[in-house]
Amino acid sequence: MSEPTPTLVFHDLRAESAELDRLVAELDAERWALPTPAPRWTIAHQIAHLHWTDRAALLALTDGDGFREVLGKALAAPDSFVDEAAEEGARIPPAELLARWRQGRAALDEALRTAPQGSRFAWFGPPMSAASMATGRLMETWAHGQDVADTLGVVRVPTGRLRHVVRIGVRARDFAFGVRGLSVPEGEFRVEVRAPSGELWAYGPSDAPQRVTGPALDFCLLVTQRAHRADLALAATGPDADRWLDIAQAFAGPPGTGRPARESGR
Template structure:
């Protein structure tokens, strides 16, 4: 994506929607448990605020971000939770103000990034568009956790096209974090968008195929639902294996949640 403006615009809208979920909550409701084990609503916003700060450092302060990476390498399995826990101790009003300020600064940094710039991250370096896409993916996923905790329905929007595209592009990464060799051939992915149109990725004649609702695919790659609860179809053994390990976010794979009987399951939190 040569011009990141559209995905940054969608990131802004996704953040505003998540903001509306928590802006109306009383102090005690910030302590509501979410589908992510051990995480309250406050932890979800704290994680977004903390990760936005990390992304802002990556965009504006390379040395500062490298120091964060060193901390992550020293405690790879607890680093993310520790960051969320630290921010979650803040009073709700202070945490909300910090998240708003941080995401606005990140948006400004991404919009003013020089064309072609690439920024360090916990995985491969990212362009401004890729960074905005990753932030949108996390904002949507954690916003979904908050909506589940507070009982607020969140109809899917066409902003999911960014999450779906990221899920497709991270296929080989998902194999790698599981210690597996990625397939050499591309897959065909055909997803039915919220508006009914078809979002397609990969060559039409690819023998390995994944089909189904775009929402379900996004729930899968963000580990917000178990595969057994989703209407996704895999044609071919490699495609089938991918749906068992798909992961659109950086970090080690989580254990996930067991399938829920009779309904959609929630699942873990993105690092």
Template sequence: MSETMPVIDDLREESEELDRLVGELSEGEWALVTPAVGWTVAHQVAHLAWTDRRALQAMTDPDTFRREIEKALAAPDSFVDEGAQEGAARPPAELLADWRAGRKALDDALRSAHKGARFPWYGPPMSAASMATGRLMETWAHGQDVADTLGVIRPPTDRLRHVVRIGVRARDYAFGVRGLTPPADEFRVEVLGPSGELWTYGPEDAAQRVTGPALDFCLLVTRRAHRADLAVRAEGRDADRWLDIAQAFAGPAGAGRPPKGAEA
């Protein structure tokens, strides 16, 4: 079995933070519409519960999970929404209990995974650490949708490092999913973490550079805010292009968020 990885602990803390936001909501508040078009608070939590179940299935029953991949390939633009719709139709208390139980089961599976094990996923196979990182990124992003809906300002934490890292590593995917050729050269990415530490990626002398606050970079790569509203800056044509299309998640990018003041 693998040693406990910090990212698993961070995933638990990220999930618990969102749980505190939704745990005491009324039925009417679960039905509030979030910035994701057509999705309520219930849809957001239902999506997380659905994806946690898929991650657990990938780790414990990979053959069955591979059949889920086939379903996703057959309906790439709708399979995620279908999972969220099904869960959101349930009573909020039942949905919340399901999400909590699924989180606990996945946490146990991640902590007991054998070192070096790889698990199937909708993209390349993933290690337990990568699986946890992906789940943390999604939990944070969908939690942001819920927080925005409820008018809650969440203080950023250094858990954002995981979101930054996956966003940086997904650079070539963001180009490729749009039919574009990824840049040949590495970029330099420098973002300032909430605790004041500078997180850096890529060669120091790279001609293409991206800089800014970690929170803004995470909002950008999860497509939770429009680039025009964020303090993320690019030097170089390729880096500038990347900031227009960056995404830290697999699948279609979606419409993203309009600039503040613009009509959705």
């Protein structure tokens, strides 16, 4: 499939954020404190984390020295800085946290759209273009939005915006192996997932012996570790592809612990 344009990614990030905003905008303080599937995180923690990361992305785009300071603090506490930042933000009154998140999103949207073409910006992993930065923010917004939706018992209608999550999940294959100290498989995999529209999104050589197939939504839930493989309709052909479905991870940082299977004994 064709690569998405930067303008489309920016537009889709704005839309994804707005969808999550609608889920939390009318919640009272008691519901902001509801526990989500992420251990020890409430809805407030989820939004606080997105706000913190949006601010970090804004610094990366507009204030290199400021971002390096944030990066230094993260490297000094790699196993705790995400939870600490979410905990600090979750203590902010919900109405104020919501307002800050909205303001931060708007500032980041402007910075992404006006970033010099061809520029790359420091990040917690390799340097990123503005479009790649937006893709990462969309992936995180969708994933944390899924936690909020699950907490509220809301079934979200999948959209074509999932293409960005699929793409970053496919591109993060080698990272998922490497972060666990595993040898990276040789050669590309073929990934074929069915979009919500019915379109087939395909990546990698059509004749690759290692293959993954299934619904795009299920692939996104897998690579963001929002659901256990046993609960998803994904199929792997080949031992390396099969192993990947056990460890897939689209987000940066140490290996994620994932979510338990819904089925007992799995």
